[in-house]
Amino acid sequence: MSDNEREARRARLAALREGGVDPFPARVGERSSIAEVRQQHDSSSEEALEDAKPRVAIAGRVKALRSFGKLLFMTLVDDGVSLQVSARKQEVSPEVFAFAKQLDVGDFARVEGVVWRTKKGELTVDIRRVEILAKSLRPLPEKWHGLSDVETRYRQRYLDLIANDEAREIAVFRSRVLTALRSFLDGRGFLEVETPVLQPLYGGAAARPFTTYHNTLDQQLYLRISDELYLKRLVIGGLDRVYEIGHNFRNEGISKKHNPEFTMLECYEAYADYRDMMVLTEAMVTEVAERVCGTTKVDFQGEKLDLAGPWPRVTIRDAIAEGTGVDILAAPDLPALQEAVRAQGLHPGEAPTWAVLVDELFSEHVEPRLIQPTFIMDHPVELSPLAKRSAEDPRLVERFEPFVAGMEIGNAFSELNDPDDQRERFTAMETAREQGDDEAHPMDEDFLLALEHGMPPTGGLGIGVDRLVMILADAPNLREVILFPALRRDGGTG
RNA sequence: GGGCGCGUAGCUCAGUUGGCAGAGCAGCGGACUCUUAAUCCGCCGGUCGUAGGUUCGAUCCCUACCGCGCUCACCA
Numbered sequence: 001m002s003d004n005e006r007e008a009r010r011a012r013l014a015a016l017r018e019g020g021v022d023p024f025p026a027r028v029g030e031r032s033s034i035a036e037v038r039q040q041h042d043s044s045s046e047e048a049l050e051d052a053k054p055r056v057a058i059a060g061r062v063k064a065l066r067s068f069g070k071l072l073f074m075t076l077v078d079d080g081v082s083l084q085v086s087a088r089k090q091e092v093s094p095e096v097f098a099f100a101k102q103l104d105v106g107d108f109a110r111v112e113g114v115v116w117r118t119k120k121g122e123l124t125v126d127i128r129r130v131e132i133l134a135k136s137l138r139p140l141p142e143k144w145h146g147l148s149d150v151e152t153r154y155r156q157r158y159l160d161l162i163a164n165d166e167a168r169e170i171a172v173f174r175s176r177v178l179t180a181l182r183s184f185l186d187g188r189g190f191l192e193v194e195t196p197v198l199q200p201l202y203g204g205a206a207a208r209p210f211t212t213y214h215n216t217l218d219q220q221l222y223l224r225i226s227d228e229l230y231l232k233r234l235v236i237g238g239l240d241r242v243y244e245i246g247h248n249f250r251n252e253g254i255s256k257k258h259n260p261e262f263t264m265l266e267c268y269e270a271y272a273d274y275r276d277m278m279v280l281t282e283a284m285v286t287e288v289a290e291r292v293c294g295t296t297k298v299d300f301q302g303e304k305l306d307l308a309g310p311w312p313r314v315t316i317r318d319a320i321a322e323g324t325g326v327d328i329l330a331a332p333d334l335p336a337l338q339e340a341v342r343a344q345g346l347h348p349g350e351a352p353t354w355a356v357l358v359d360e361l362f363s364e365h366v367e368p369r370l371i372q373p374t375f376i377m378d379h380p381v382e383l384s385p386l387a388k389r390s391a392e393d394p395r396l397v398e399r400f401e402p403f404v405a406g407m408e409i410g411n412a413f414s415e416l417n418d419p420d421d422q423r424e425r426f427t428a429m430e431t432a433r434e435q436g437d438d439e440a441h442p443m444d445e446d447f448l449l450a451l452e453h454g455m456p457p458t459g460g461l462g463i464g465v466d467r468l469v470m471i472l473a474d475a476p477n478l479r480e481v482i483l484f485p486a487l488r489r490d491g492g493t494g
Numbered sequence: 495g496g497g498c499g500c501g502u503a504g505c506u507c508a509g510u511u512g513g514c515a516g517a518g519c520a521g522c523g524g525a526c527u528c529u530u531a532a533u534c535c536g537c538c539g540g541u542c543g544u545a546g547g548u549u550c551g552a553u554c555c556c557u558a559c560c561g562c563g564c565u566c567a568c569c570a
Contacts, residue, residue: 068529073530073532074530084530139504140505141504142506144531145505150562254569363569487561
């Protein structure tokens with residue numbers, strides 16, 4: 001594809017080299033950040049600058065160029081902060097002026113000059129010396145309309161970051177959320193750990209894994225679908241409070257709430273139970289929101305949310321009863337539950353088991369309504385193979401999921417530490433697997449071995465970090481808070 | 495995976511009831527010492543997502559494919 005702009009840039013690159021200028025020098029001379037220069041001079045008056053003629057050196061990317069015959073202005077951006085630069089023919093040698101003039105939008109340059117204010121009052125550095133730091137060979141997205149093609153924004157996120165302030169703000173915001181999460185947990189004595197991404201056996205969630213292969217070990221490996229079983233091994237080993245923030249990989253569909261690799265925060269606290277983890281969840285979300293948003297009252301896609309705890313705690317039984325009129329515990333097997341659903345004028349669908357039907361009732365009739373933060377608790381044991389059985393009702397487990405804005409943002413339980421019960425759960429999962437549930441949890445003898453050595457009563461919590469960021473950033477889509485969201489391999493021109 | 499929609503210049507978008515494809519920005523040349531979407535004059539720039547088909551003629555109609563979006567399914 002012929003592109004006369006690229007040719008022009010190539011020509012200027014060649015001209016630089018012919019003139020003995022390295023267009024990609026390894027080192028940058030002394031400089032201040034543009035933010036520093038702004039901080040120092042933003043409030044200086046025209047007259048004060050005229051008297052002091054402060055000399056500064058800055059470096060950045062040329063974002064815009066406005067050229068006149070014997071005068072040119074450019075906007076330089078350095079770490080998201082911009083500053084105008086001028087070159088005036090009367091102030092510099094013809095060579096320096098010509099050098100400034102041949103810079104392209106997108107180039108990186110270092111400029112030494114004198115700080116002044118234009119007639120319009122704009123803080124400006126008037127060039128005395130200028131050097132190129134890196135040549136840009138392709139045009140940047142258009143300056144006024146910017147870059148809006150979502151596919152390009154995701155595939156070439158660097159262009160999005162350059163062209164769209166909001167993309168940059170979200171990236172920074174996300175980093176601040178992660179910092180706040182770590183700070184919260186560190187402050188409570190949690191130890192950040194790292195566990196394997198490549199696992200000989202996956203587990204800790206109901207999901208299909210990605211499969212890979214290690215040549216030297218001659219062994220199939222899985223990309224983890226959760227950190228859970230390894231973090232529990234650490235608790236067994238006496239690391240009483242641990243957390244990990246890392247990617248999980250689930251071989252599933254992509255949607256505005258799902259990315260095949262996503263960031264999960266998991267934390268485990270010995271001697272705690274799921275109610276303690278509820279308190280922890282409320283405190284964590286509250287503190288993070290206050291730190292990154294300055295408030296717990298946030299707008300999310302037109303909904304006003306208040307993230308401050310305490311959050312309502314509703315059993316899944318009560319939630320479904322309220323949403324559908326069906327009492328799941330009064331209909332203890334599949335036929336009874338189907339009948340109860342029909343009695344409410346609803347379609348029971350084709351759920352293969354009682355527990356799956358419960359899950360479907362919840363997903364369809366309750367979940368979308370959970371806008372304000374809510375804990376849904378006490379799930380059926382069949383849906384929760386790693387959670388401790390409820391003392392009051394052996395059909396249920398001590399588990400909760402926090403919901404915000406109709407989205408599940410986490411999952412937590414009193415961890416199952418009875419190795420015999422755990423073995424039975426795995427066996428039940430094996431049966432489900434044999435009956436075609438390819439997301440059922442596999443038997444994990446190695447984990448059982450660990451459990452048999454004794455695990456303290458422990459509370460565990462997982463938080464979907466991407467979704468949390470999405471809510472705090474008021475982003476409409478998970479892809480907006482993931483810098484490089486999963487996309488199909490580019491088929492061509494796009 | 496199903497349904498619907500989209501894909502035209504580097505970017506943002508028009509457009510053709512089927513008849514040589516347009517604008518703004520960017521780029522190139524020229525004018526210009528206060529612009530910040532600079533302005534003015536001139537110019538360059540396209541396999542109209544890809545491959546077939548229908549047709550005298552396809553960017554437009556048809557089919558398949560590729561990619562993206564929305565949505566349903568799936569998905570803690």
